[in-house]
Amino acid sequence: MFFLVDLAKIKDMTITSRAFKSRIEQEDLYSIPIDEFFKSAFSVDCVIFGYHEKQLKVLLIERGTEPFEGFWALPGDLVYPLEDLDGAASRVLKDLTSLSEIPIKQVHTFGRVDRHPLGRVITVAYIALVETQDLKPQASSWASATKWHSLKRMPKLAFDHKDILHSALDGLKDIVLREPIWTKVLPEKFTLTQLQEFYETILGRTFDKGNFRKKVQDVKYIQKLDEMQRNVNHRPSALYRFDEKKYNENSKKGFLMDI
Amino acid sequence: MFFLVDLAKIKDMTITSRAFKSRIEQEDLYSIPIDEFFKSAFSVDCVIFGYHEKQLKVLLIERGTEPFEGFWALPGDLVYPLEDLDGAASRVLKDLTSLSEIPIKQVHTFGRVDRHPLGRVITVAYIALVETQDLKPQASSWASATKWHSLKRMPKLAFDHKDILHSALDGLKDIVLREPIWTKVLPEKFTLTQLQEFYETILGRTFDKGNFRKKVQDVKYIQKLDEMQRNVNHRPSALYRFDEKKYNENSKKGFLMDI
DNA sequence: CACCTTTTTGTAAAAAACACAATAAGTGCG
DNA sequence: CGCACTTATTGTGTTTTTTACAAAAAGGTG
Numbered sequence: 001m002f003f004l005v006d007l008a009k010i011k012d013m014t015i016t017s018r019a020f021k022s023r024i025e026q027e028d029l030y031s032i033p034i035d036e037f038f039k040s041a042f043s044v045d046c047v048i049f050g051y052h053e054k055q056l057k058v059l060l061i062e063r064g065t066e067p068f069e070g071f072w073a074l075p076g077d078l079v080y081p082l083e084d085l086d087g088a089a090s091r092v093l094k095d096l097t098s099l100s101e102i103p104i105k106q107v108h109t110f111g112r113v114d115r116h117p118l119g120r121v122i123t124v125a126y127i128a129l130v131e132t133q134d135l136k137p138q139a140s141s142w143a144s145a146t147k148w149h150s151l152k153r154m155p156k157l158a159f160d161h162k163d164i165l166h167s168a169l170d171g172l173k174d175i176v177l178r179e180p181i182w183t184k185v186l187p188e189k190f191t192l193t194q195l196q197e198f199y200e201t202i203l204g205r206t207f208d209k210g211n212f213r214k215k216v217q218d219v220k221y222i223q224k225l226d227e228m229q230r231n232v233n234h235r236p237s238a239l240y241r242f243d244e245k246k247y248n249e250n251s252k253k254g255f256l257m258d259i
Numbered sequence: 260m261f262f263l264v265d266l267a268k269i270k271d272m273t274i275t276s277r278a279f280k281s282r283i284e285q286e287d288l289y290s291i292p293i294d295e296f297f298k299s300a301f302s303v304d305c306v307i308f309g310y311h312e313k314q315l316k317v318l319l320i321e322r323g324t325e326p327f328e329g330f331w332a333l334p335g336d337l338v339y340p341l342e343d344l345d346g347a348a349s350r351v352l353k354d355l356t357s358l359s360e361i362p363i364k365q366v367h368t369f370g371r372v373d374r375h376p377l378g379r380v381i382t383v384a385y386i387a388l389v390e391t392q393d394l395k396p397q398a399s400s401w402a403s404a405t406k407w408h409s410l411k412r413m414p415k416l417a418f419d420h421k422d423i424l425h426s427a428l429d430g431l432k433d434i435v436l437r438e439p440i441w442t443k444v445l446p447e448k449f450t451l452t453q454l455q456e457f458y459e460t461i462l463g464r465t466f467d468k469g470n471f472r473k474k475v476q477d478v479k480y481i482q483k484l485d486e487m488q489r490n491v492n493h494r495p496s497a498l499y500r501f502d503e504k505k506y507n508e509n510s511k512k513g514f515l516m517d518i
Numbered sequence: 519c520a521c522c523t524t525t526t527t528g529t530a531a532a533a534a535a536c537a538c539a540a541t542a543a544g545t546g547c548g
Numbered sequence: 549c550g551c552a553c554t555t556a557t558t559g560t561g562t563t564t565t566t567t568a569c570a571a572a573a574a575g576g577t578g
Contacts, residue, residue, distance in 0.1 A: 040300075040301065040338075040340065042301060042370075042381055079370070079381075081372075081379060082372055083372065084370060084371055084372055085368065085369075085370035085371075085381070106367065106368065108365065109344065109365060109368040109383050110344075111301075111338070111343060111344035111383070112343055112344075113340075113341055113342065113343055120340060122301055122338075122344065122381075122383075124368050124370070124381075191525090192525090192526095193524080193525080208566095208567070208568070208569085209524095209525085209526090210526080210527075210528085210567095210568090210569085210570095211566075211567065211568085213525090213526075213527090214527095228574095228575090229525095229575090231576085232523090232524080232575075232576075233522085233523070233524090233575080233576050233577075234522075234523035234524040234525075234574080234575060234576070235523070235524050235525045235526080235573065235574040235575045235576090236524090236525080236574070236575055236576095237524075237525060237526090238525085238526090450556085451556085451557095452555080452556080467535090467536065467537070467538085468555095468556085468557090469536095469537090469538085469539095469557080469558075469559085470535070470536065470537085472556090472557075472558090473558095487543095487544090488544090488556095490544095490545085491544075491545075491554090491555080492544080492545045492546070492553085492554070492555090493543085493544060493545070493553075493554035493555040493556075494542065494543040494544045494545090494554070494555050494556045494557080495543070495544055495545095495555090495556080496555075496556055496557090497556080497557090
């Protein structure tokens with residue numbers, strides 16, 4: 001099954017892949033006729049959550065071209081021909097953040113016929129979680145601007161990205177209860193208060209300090225260190241760390257954090 | 260963004276959509292040159308689970324063409340140009356089962372580059388649950404045969420359908436705890452034993468009869484009737500029904516079955 | 519040292535989960 | 549009819565978990 005492409009239209013499309021464009025130019029396919037049947041493409045969109053000190057944010061890009069020029073949107077790109085879906089999402093993430101090794105998770109696929117005004121584009125949504133401070137938003141070839149946005153007051157988003165964001169937030173809440181993804185956003189050595197704040201922020205509810213602590217004591221892969229906080233203006237907390245080895249042993253048996 | 264298609268190759272492809280074929284013939288695009296860049300299409304695959312008397316099965320079709328000729332596979336089809344993803348899955352389901360109004364649920368999207376030997380095909384997996392007896396497997400234009408298969412001894416499946424099936428089973432277990440989907444497979448009036456057996460079958464574990472019953476008493480949308488089983492050769496059970504009105508009231512508040 | 523803040527431990531009550539037993543209500547059969 | 553058999557239904561005590569809240573501890577600060 002093969003595509004031919006109307007480059008005039010392509011140039012107007014803002015969901016463009018750089019590889020895609022360059023390839024088109026090489027092969028000089030400008031004036032090839034159009035098959036009306038398959039006007040479709042697939043893309044990935046990444047919902048990159050940033051966590052820092054009780055604040056959950058999401059990374060948006062500002063669109064520099066029509067449609068939805070000037071709107072904020074989720075970063076995304078077309079999937080390359082020889083690229084897995086997960087790979088495409090990782091690439092988008094890496095291009096945008098210069099961070100590799102960020103674990104991603106597929107959450108849902110959106111394919112409403114009219115979700116893209118210029119054609120049929122099905123998109124697979126991924127989520128990632130990073131330390132907000134690890135990533136300095138900066139303009140790129142992709143967008144005129146990128147910026148961390150608080151989830152409270154969210155601007156009007158392009159396409160159906162509002163739906164995608166909602167779905168991603170649900171997915172994040174799910175994952176947070178199944179996997180210790182706080183390892184990606186808490187410091188190497190952390191306090192239990194920090195851990196508790198993480199859960200409270202993501203899940204949007206509070207926990208009793210004493211009871212939370214008791215739960216954590218049963219979790220084998222959270223290891224108490226012989227170290228303390230320093231220079232805090234109150235009783236210093238003990239520090240803990242994530243014991244990856246113990247986690248891998250236990251997680252094979254369907255182990256999960258249970259709060 | 261537009262495709263052109265090499266019909267010679269299309270004819271060999273077994274993931275063909277009937278609409279797709281006919282459209283091609285109409286427009287006489289046989290000898291159009293090929294753009295190598297976008298060799299891709301998207302499809303839906305349906306994991307149709309059948310439940311009947313403590314037996315969970317899955318509906319497979321037998322492929323009549325290469326690749327994987329003779330292999331069992333999940334029913335699926337390409338997504339039509341003016342069709343939503345959910346719509347495509349519903350259509351596949353309806354064509355195959357003559358049942359409409361079956362609720363479906365998207366679970367995951369599979370897009371490994373080499374998952375289809377003849378080209379890039381990304382597929383969105385859906386699950387559905389029906390009463391096994393409501394559906395008489397029969398050959399169709401799609402497949403040389405269709406058949407309910409027990410999940411215990413599963414034949415070798417085409418493509419990556421084994422992965423899809425696994426993922427779907429996880430999805431089913433998830434959903435069963437969040438939504439009362441047993442309404443689709445239990446009779447209008449059912450006993451609590453039937454309900455318990457349903458959960459035991461799907462989740463693969465057993466529950467204490469007395470305790471299960473106590474849980475159900477707290478669930479407002481499961482209504483006890485003034486009716487009894489008849490002609491059973493033991494103490495007759497009270498009959499219950501699903502109270503849709505009460506369910507809709509409660510479910511808005513994030514209500515879910517908790518066993 | 520008294521005071522402030524946050525950590526850490528403790529404890530008691532309430533709720534939920536769990537295991538198991540006793541009783542009930544039909545059919546079938548002598 | 550009465551007894552056996554089967555499954556439904558209710559009950560009960562124990563254990564475990566959850567929840568709420570209080571007290572004590574360990575820093576820093578002035």
